[in-house]
Amino acid sequence: MSPLEDALGQYLSLRRSLGFQLRQQEATLRSFIAFAEHDAAPHITVDLMRRWAQRPQSRAQPTTQAMWLATIRRFAQWHHAYDPRTEVPPEPLLPERFRRHPPYILHSARS
Numbered sequence: 001m002s003p004l005e006d007a008l009g010q011y012l013s014l015r016r017s018l019g020f021q022l023r024q025q026e027a028t029l030r031s032f033i034a035f036a037e038h039d040a041a042p043h044i045t046v047d048l049m050r051r052w053a054q055r056p057q058s059r060a061q062p063t064t065q066a067m068w069l070a071t072i073r074r075f076a077q078w079h080h081a082y083d084p085r086t087e088v089p090p091e092p093l094l095p096e097r098f099r100r101h102p103p104y105i106l107h108s109a110r111s
Helices: 003-017 023-038 046-053 062-080
Strands: none
Touching: 003 023, 003 062, 023 046, 023 062, 046 062
């Protein structure tokens, strides 16, 4: 098991002991860790996070990418205490734009 996988296991264990379920976040973090290991990254960097979130095969919307990065940012903040080389990105790393659909207003047909 790699040091990042070990750290992820400890992080998830701690957060779950505090009552968080973390189903989607675990999948996001495991995907990121796999990407980091494939990239042979010695530690977490802002550039690594950005490249993972914007990888072409994800085809994710900017809002989804920003949500992923928020999850990784929380992990990086925690991991920075154990590995000072870990970079914690500024908030928000990528701009997110939630576009709300305009409301459709029904009119009554009173004459």
